[in-house]
Amino acid sequence: xxxxxxxxxxxxxxxxxxxxxxxxxxxxxxxxxxxxxxxxxxxxxxxxxxxxxxxxxxxxxxxxxxxxxxxxxxxxxxxxxxxxxxxxxxxxxxxxxxxxxxxxxxxxxxxxxxxxxxxxxxxxxxxxxxxxxxxxxxxxxxxxxxxxxxxxxxxxxx
Amino acid sequence: xxxxxxxxxxxxxxxxxxxxxxxxxxxxxxxxxxxxxxxxxxxxxxxxxxxxxxxxxxxxxxxxxxxxxxxxxxxxxxxxxxxxxxxxxxxxxxxxxxxxxxxxxxxxxxxxxxxxxxxxxxxxxxxxxxxxxxxxxxxxxx
Numbered sequence: 001x002x003x004x005x006x007x008x009x010x011x012x013x014x015x016x017x018x019x020x021x022x023x024x025x026x027x028x029x030x031x032x033x034x035x036x037x038x039x040x041x042x043x044x045x046x047x048x049x050x051x052x053x054x055x056x057x058x059x060x061x062x063x064x065x066x067x068x069x070x071x072x073x074x075x076x077x078x079x080x081x082x083x084x085x086x087x088x089x090x091x092x093x094x095x096x097x098x099x100x101x102x103x104x105x106x107x108x109x110x111x112x113x114x115x116x117x118x119x120x121x122x123x124x125x126x127x128x129x130x131x132x133x134x135x136x137x138x139x140x141x142x143x144x145x146x147x148x149x150x151x152x153x154x155x156x157x158x
Numbered sequence: 159x160x161x162x163x164x165x166x167x168x169x170x171x172x173x174x175x176x177x178x179x180x181x182x183x184x185x186x187x188x189x190x191x192x193x194x195x196x197x198x199x200x201x202x203x204x205x206x207x208x209x210x211x212x213x214x215x216x217x218x219x220x221x222x223x224x225x226x227x228x229x230x231x232x233x234x235x236x237x238x239x240x241x242x243x244x245x246x247x248x249x250x251x252x253x254x255x256x257x258x259x260x261x262x263x264x265x266x267x268x269x270x271x272x273x274x275x276x277x278x279x280x281x282x283x284x285x286x287x288x289x290x291x292x293x294x295x296x297x298x299x300x
Binding site: 023024026027028030031032034035036039042043046047076148152 | 231233244
């Protein structure tokens with residue numbers, strides 16, 4: 001029973017040669033997701049200007065998500081796995097700590113956005129669009145981070 | 159020189175895109191000129207690519223982190239150029255018809271810019287040195 005799905009594979013798409021274009025495609029998709037998230041919150045901010053509808057404190061989730069995006073993508077995979085000698089104030093352990101804190105902030109913002117959606121919009125029965133926009137902003141930024149971090153391969157950097 | 163025909167074709171499509179944008183502003187039933195702000199995004203969109211190709215001249219590797227960041231930022235600028243008219247239309251600052259025309263103009267202009275880069279390769283024989291001189295040690299001074 002333990003390996004019964006081992007021989008199941010996705011159908012092969014041989015017409016698409018990912019090869020050299022993988023990093024470009026991953027960057028583009030990541031960019032689309034990231035900026036779509038921000039335009040969603042801009043839209044909500046423009047349509048719901050009253051603090052009673054969309055409390056200005058809720059914007060901090062998106063800000064911290066963005067900070068986490070830059071923290072996570074500031075360290076390359078090579079920095080964490082191999083020994084980088086010399087330059088930079090972060091060694092291998094420092095880089096891992098940086099990445100860890102970055103992911104903490106990212107997950108924290110996502111959880112906060114979900115919490116806000118439920119606590120401030122769904123449970124009291126208010127119109128739910130502003131809460132959904134905060135949630136989707138953070139969700140999109142989260143997926144954008146994952147795509148930018150893991151969708152690119154450093155083998156192509158030569 | 160990669161061809162006069164390509165150049166003329168790209169000029170035509172560029173003019174067509176700008177026509178769509180201006181129609182979205184200037185037609186009688188629309189009449190407001192707020193959509194012209196997407197011109198900022200048109201101007202900004204090639205910049206990340208220029209900065210990345212300027213700062214990483216080693217073309218041995220097929221891509222590097224700088225170039226990928228440039229792709230990320232360029233995509234963001236393109237998304238923003240589509241997002242702005244939608245928000246203007248949702249807020250009833252411009253009408254949805256104008257928004258549609260502006261987005262059609264966006265599409266044509268960005269395809270033109272893309273075509274420019276694909277066909278003319280960002281300017282192979284363009285001499286960067288006269289515009290952005292390098293420092294003595296060969297860096298960009300970042």
